Amino acid sequence: MNSQKPTRDGADGMDSRRTIEIVRAGLRRRQAAEKRFRLYGLLAILLGLVFLSVLFVSIVGNGYSAFAQTYVRLPVYFDAAVIDPEGTRDPETLGSADYAGLVKASLREMFPAVTERGERRALYGIISNGAGFELRDRVLGDPALIGTRQDVWLVADDEIDMLVKGRVDRTLPELDRRVKDDQIGWVDRLDAEGRVEKRFNTNFFLAGDSRDPELAGIRGALVGSLYTLLLTLALSFPIGVAAAVYLEEFAPRNRITDLIEVNINNLAAVPSIVFGLLGLAVFINFFGIPRSSPLVGALVLTLLVLPTIIIASRAALKSVPPSIREAALGVGASPMQTVIYHVLPLAMPGMLTGTIIGMAHALGETAPLLMIGMVAFIVSIPAGVFDPATVLPVQIFLWADSPERAFVEKTSAAIAVLLAFLILMNAVAVILRKRFERRW
Amino acid sequence: MSSVDMIEKAVQSERTSFRQAAKDMDSLTRRPEQRETVGEVRVEDPRVRCNDVNVYYGEKHAVMGVNLDIGRNEVIAMIGPSGCGKSTFLRCLNRMNDTIVGCRVTGQIFMDDQDINASGIDVVPLRAMVGMVFQKPNPFPKSIWENVAFGPRIHGLAHNKAELEEMVVTSLQRAGLWEEVKDRLEQPGTGLSGGQQQRLCIARTIAVGPEVILMDEPCSALDPIATAVIEDLIDELRGHYSIVIVTHSMQQAARVSQRTAYFHLGNLIEVGETTQIFTNPVHKLTEDYITGRFG
Ligand SMILES: Nc1ncnc2c1ncn2[C@@H]1O[C@H](COP(=O)(O)OP(=O)(O)O)[C@@H](O)[C@H]1O
Numbered sequence: 256m257n258s259q260k261p262t263r264d265g266a267d268g269m270d271s272r273r274t275i276e277i278v279r280a281g282l283r284r285r286q287a288a289e290k291r292f293r294l295y296g297l298l299a300i301l302l303g304l305v306f307l308s309v310l311f312v313s314i315v316g317n318g319y320s321a322f323a324q325t326y327v328r329l330p331v332y333f334d335a336a337v338i339d340p341e342g343t344r345d346p347e348t349l350g351s352a353d354y355a356g357l358v359k360a361s362l363r364e365m366f367p368a369v370t371e372r373g374e375r376r377a378l379y380g381i382i383s384n385g386a387g388f389e390l391r392d393r394v395l396g397d398p399a400l401i402g403t404r405q406d407v408w409l410v411a412d413d414e415i416d417m418l419v420k421g422r423v424d425r426t427l428p429e430l431d432r433r434v435k436d437d438q439i440g441w442v443d444r445l446d447a448e449g450r451v452e453k454r455f456n457t458n459f460f461l462a463g464d465s466r467d468p469e470l471a472g473i474r475g476a477l478v479g480s481l482y483t484l485l486l487t488l489a490l491s492f493p494i495g496v497a498a499a500v501y502l503e504e505f506a507p508r509n510r511i512t513d514l515i516e517v518n519i520n521n522l523a524a525v526p527s528i529v530f531g532l533l534g535l536a537v538f539i540n541f542f543g544i545p546r547s548s549p550l551v552g553a554l555v556l557t558l559l560v561l562p563t564i565i566i567a568s569r570a571a572l573k574s575v576p577p578s579i580r581e582a583a584l585g586v587g588a589s590p591m592q593t594v595i596y597h598v599l600p601l602a603m604p605g606m607l608t609g610t611i612i613g614m615a616h617a618l619g620e621t622a623p624l625l626m627i628g629m630v631a632f633i634v635s636i637p638a639g640v641f642d643p644a645t646v647l648p649v650q651i652f653l654w655a656d657s658p659e660r661a662f663v664e665k666t667s668a669a670i671a672v673l674l675a676f677l678i679l680m681n682a683v684a685v686i687l688r689k690r691f692e693r694r695w
Numbered sequence: 696m697s698s699v700d701m702i703e704k705a706v707q708s709e710r711t712s713f714r715q716a717a718k719d720m721d722s723l724t725r726r727p728e729q730r731e732t733v734g735e736v737r738v739e740d741p742r743v744r745c746n747d748v749n750v751y752y753g754e755k756h757a758v759m760g761v762n763l764d765i766g767r768n769e770v771i772a773m774i775g776p777s778g779c780g781k782s783t784f785l786r787c788l789n790r791m792n793d794t795i796v797g798c799r800v801t802g803q804i805f806m807d808d809q810d811i812n813a814s815g816i817d818v819v820p821l822r823a824m825v826g827m828v829f830q831k832p833n834p835f836p837k838s839i840w841e842n843v844a845f846g847p848r849i850h851g852l853a854h855n856k857a858e859l860e861e862m863v864v865t866s867l868q869r870a871g872l873w874e875e876v877k878d879r880l881e882q883p884g885t886g887l888s889g890g891q892q893q894r895l896c897i898a899r900t901i902a903v904g905p906e907v908i909l910m911d912e913p914c915s916a917l918d919p920i921a922t923a924v925i926e927d928l929i930d931e932l933r934g935h936y937s938i939v940i941v942t943h944s945m946q947q948a949a950r951v952s953q954r955t956a957y958f959h960l961g962n963l964i965e966v967g968e969t970t971q972i973f974t975n976p977v978h979k980l981t982e983d984y985i986t987g988r989f990g
């Protein structure tokens with residue numbers, strides 16, 4: 256080769272172009288491939304975003320109306336003869352009076368033309384079954400109401416609520432809808448008199464479950480979820496971190512620890528319903544922990560999230576540079592001091608992230624809780640970890656399964672609340688990470 | 696003339712006579728295949744005395760039958776091609792090898808007439824007495840203050856805040872870092888320059904009040920100027936501590952140490968006064984190494 260230019264000395268001796276020429280020739284194709292590669296990534300992200308927004312739009316679109324509730328203003332005569340015939344003002348008597356009757360009387364008064372029995376029943380159907388309790392609470396709060404006539408805002412029935420929210424198709428033949436023509440007429444008249452109003456649905460956040468959609472709320476499920484999650488956190492975080500620290504920092508490397516490691520990884524992949532069956536067999540049948548209680552739910556969820564927490568914590572511990580351990584041991588720190596003062600603080604962000612991912616997982620978990628009876632219809636708000644309770648995802652499952660039209664929007668609203676909680680938890684995770692990482 | 700000086704003189708003359716003897720047996724001792732240690736491994740009143748120390752990593756015999764004394768207030772340098780077992784031997788002296796799975800140490804290492812490998816010896820007081828400075832500066836990711844205060848705190852050396860402060864300040868002063876950091880003790884130790892970090896690690900080590908300091912290539916991650924600062928520091932520290940320094944730089948060994956030990960493939964080949972090792976090595980392998988024939 257006598258040329259001055261550096262040439263590529265091909266094995267066949269054919270290609271004696273300069274390297275730069277060959278590179279240039281292929282450059283266009285390379286750049287195109289580069290662009291395509293980036294495009295694929297972009298497309299994948301866009302697709303994800305589209306799905307996500309479809310999800311959000313459908314949930315919020317379906318669910319936002321559940322945050323409002325239709326109320327009807329009725330003039331109610333707090334008839335002393337009905338409420339307190341003997342005039343004793345004894346709370347017991349006041350509490351057990353026929354308040355539903357007062358509501359009915361008020362409706363009869365508003366619509367004197369309605370006399371036939373079937374029609375009357377339809378008329379009474381405008382107002383929720385729960386309206387009587389509202390009146391009772393008012394009287395118990397202020398017995399001076401007895402004998403007076405008051406305008407009271409009362410919760411409308413769920414079908415009427417749907418009608419007012421425009422979710423009932425008025426053009427359908429009467430037989431195909433649950434709201435009768437008569438009822439539409441009465442509601443329209445009340446509306447024209449300014450007696451119908453949509454208000455913020457406080458009930459949704461303050462009440463437990465109910466067969467009547469207009470009375471059903473998520474408080475029971477929220478409290479149940481809260482108890483369950485707090486207990487799960489209190490059990491799984493210390494156990495998970497302790498297990499990870501022992502396995503990573505203290506355990507000898509041998510057959511047994513290898514076996515434990517493999518099993519933990521396998522447990523992370525076990526279908527969650529299996530944990531539910533385990534909980535049923537062990538915690539409920541063997542240990543006799545009350546079924547449907549947050550306690551048993553938390554025990555099952557602890558089993559479920561422990562592998563996640565242990566694996567994440569071990570990864571966090573592994574990522575702590577060994578030089579830090581050497582430095583601490585080198586000045587004479589005991590292994591425990593090394594771990595507590597130096598290794599754990601550095602591993603904490605990773606451990607917290609793993610834990611919160613585990614908690615988010617637990618918050619959304621349904622299947623194993625069905626097995627341990629948390630799917631029961633529970634009206635009362637749980638007051639402790641031994642009380643029967645349900646949790647948000649199971650409540651969603653229950654409502655999604657209910658036939659009433661009004662439960663559709665409740666389901667979506669409950670999903671929105673669940674998602675809000677998940678976002679909140681993730682935000683907390685990010686903040687905690689930041690806080691701990693700031694200590695370098 | 697103090698008694699210490701007299702002892703030193705005596706040791707000196709003994710070494711000289713040994714060297715002479717070794718020279719006389721020149722043809723015999725310079726053979727490269729010979730693995731017995733050449734030179735005087737013992738000193739008068741040693742701080743640490745190693746008898747027949749062997750280290751195994753599983754099947755691998757990494758350090759073979761090393762006998763060596765480490766004197767008081769001396770800097771002894773360990774040199775040798777990489778992988779010859781310098782670090783491994785160094786880590787025997789504060790039992791850092793305990794932390795390595797599959798590592799086994801035999802033989803005796805005496806400090807204050809106590810074998811540190813004997814059963815029932817706790818490594819915590821040992822490591823308080825034998826401090827260590829690592830190859831890569833490894834300050835804790837905490838404040839400068841916390842870095843230095845950690846040792847005294849875990850050992851309960853300070854009885855109150857003032858004493859702790861005193862310890863931190865003296866240690867930083869001794870490590871030659873005080874002037875540079877006195878205004879920013881609350882800032883992270885990891886934010887210092889490499890050389891400063893290494894001096895911080897030295898301050899952290901001496902804050903515990905050790906008697907021996909082990910240094911494993913303490914300057915290999917530093918630039919020449921930072922290296923020179925550390926070398927000066929080592930020379931000053933000699934007044935208070937016995938220092939064992941592993942180094943791959945023969946110039947550094949020549950500059951800072953009084954004695955030098957040459958390792959080769961797990962054997963301690965030759966020990967002697969630094970000037971003698973570098974000007975007049977007895978063993979063929981030592982000579983090959985310091986003349987740059989391998990390593
Ligand atoms: N943790 C270890 N496990 C197994 N072998 C090791 C380990 N550390 C060092 N060795 C081996 O021991 C020998 C001595 O290593 P080392 O003491 O680090 O050498 P040096 O510090 O002199 O370069 C080398 O052959 C090395 O491969």
Ligand SMILES: [Mg+2]
Pocket residue numbers: 781782783911
């Ligand atoms: Mg080394």
